[in-house]
Amino acid sequence: MNEKQIEIVRSTVPLLEERGVELTRYFYERMLKGDSQVEKFFNPSHLHNGGQQEALAGAICAYAKHIDNPSVLASAVELIAHKHVSLMIQPEHYPIVGKHLLGSIQEVLGLSEDDPVIEAWAAAYQQLAEIFIERERQLYQRQKTVKDGWTGFRELRVVEKTPESELITSFYLKNESGGLPLFKPGQYITIKLPDTVPFHSTRNYSLSLAPNEEVYRISVKREDGCGSEVPAGNVSNFLHENVEANDKLLVGPPCGDFFLDTKGDYQRPLVLLSGGVGITPLLSMLHASLRDCPDRKVYFFHAARHGGVHAFREEVRELAHSYENLQFRFVYNEPRDEDRRQNHLTGLIDSAFLKEHLPSNDCDFFFCGPRPFMVSVNQQLKDWNVPEEQLSFEFFGPRRVLEAVPV
Numbered sequence: 001m002n003e004k005q006i007e008i009v010r011s012t013v014p015l016l017e018e019r020g021v022e023l024t025r026y027f028y029e030r031m032l033k034g035d036s037q038v039e040k041f042f043n044p045s046h047l048h049n050g051g052q053q054e055a056l057a058g059a060i061c062a063y064a065k066h067i068d069n070p071s072v073l074a075s076a077v078e079l080i081a082h083k084h085v086s087l088m089i090q091p092e093h094y095p096i097v098g099k100h101l102l103g104s105i106q107e108v109l110g111l112s113e114d115d116p117v118i119e120a121w122a123a124a125y126q127q128l129a130e131i132f133i134e135r136e137r138q139l140y141q142r143q144k145t146v147k148d149g150w151t152g153f154r155e156l157r158v159v160e161k162t163p164e165s166e167l168i169t170s171f172y173l174k175n176e177s178g179g180l181p182l183f184k185p186g187q188y189i190t191i192k193l194p195d196t197v198p199f200h201s202t203r204n205y206s207l208s209l210a211p212n213e214e215v216y217r218i219s220v221k222r223e224d225g226c227g228s229e230v231p232a233g234n235v236s237n238f239l240h241e242n243v244e245a246n247d248k249l250l251v252g253p254p255c256g257d258f259f260l261d262t263k264g265d266y267q268r269p270l271v272l273l274s275g276g277v278g279i280t281p282l283l284s285m286l287h288a289s290l291r292d293c294p295d296r297k298v299y300f301f302h303a304a305r306h307g308g309v310h311a312f313r314e315e316v317r318e319l320a321h322s323y324e325n326l327q328f329r330f331v332y333n334e335p336r337d338e339d340r341r342q343n344h345l346t347g348l349i350d351s352a353f354l355k356e357h358l359p360s361n362d363c364d365f366f367f368c369g370p371r372p373f374m375v376s377v378n379q380q381l382k383d384w385n386v387p388e389e390q391l392s393f394e395f396f397g398p399r400r401v402l403e404a405v406p407v
Contacts, residue, residue, distance in 0.1 A: 001123045008120035009067045016064055020057030023108050031100035038096055041087045067124055078257045081135040086190045086204055086255040088152060094129040143253045148179040153192050153250040161245050164219055164311035168277060169240055173216040183211050183254035185288035186281040190252035203235040206280040210287030221277040258394040260285040262292035268364050269297040273377055275369025282368055283312055290323045300328040303349050307339040329357055351380045366392045
């Protein structure tokens, strides 16, 4: 890109801040109508609730702000590259996206094809595509070269199916022809449904056991939906209703940049905060930390509506019996009468709760859960003056949404 093009792209930032979601909404409608080969990469529920559009709008705006120094966005690039690799996005898919993105900018803003803004954004998109293609090439190469690694999708056998709560069921997966590549605690694998089902979808599911080379465990929440406003989850319902022990699933290798490094030099206690099915990556972190860092203090706090939807309650309790360095608390905001026998607190994981159950704010915090939970926890930790570098989370959407929504 030349200096003039950089200035033009940067000048579009105010417009993107104002109309970014409008633009990305139009873009997805345009692309998914015009190119069915990329439709399989997108989660309908994320498109339905606007999360996908918000995420892309935030990413485009951030890129425009830092167009002269994209390295500032390295963490965002890493997150997105892992998602792309998990879905098997290839270099040939980028021209399709670019065509529809530029077409959307032109049509939404009412510009001509040879307008300098279109030419500048064409150069900007090409620059960004090259960054992603190179990083994804590296990730694909690493997947192939690790022990027992693979790229694409391979069949793994379901050796066990276990209900964990009224909504969450675990599937244990093994490779019949060998071992499995070691993953990092917090990473996910990708499940691809067979071509025989009426809908073709892939979904990411966090691995919920400690890293190992023998068995993967995914713990899937059944997404029932709620009328036309919240569609039911095609993949989660298929897994719950149609997949049993001894069946096979098409699985992509581990991906994800939200993980706990248990090999590093840690100085502070570890705090794991989860809400609902957000427990799955943090449970893997919990197992790994207790196994690999036995002298590190760990606080595990989980929020659920009530005991019926609370998964892994006994698993966490058993870990606490085995490891003196683990403290845990369960918090229900809508407890049932039968939950009275359970050792839980009533309410929310809020500022008062954190200050009561933690020695100080000088901890490493990892948190994951539904958006309201994430917004609340993020705000509570910011208000408690926890440094940015001590916060790690997985959140679908632009960071500005996480920080801007009042709690």
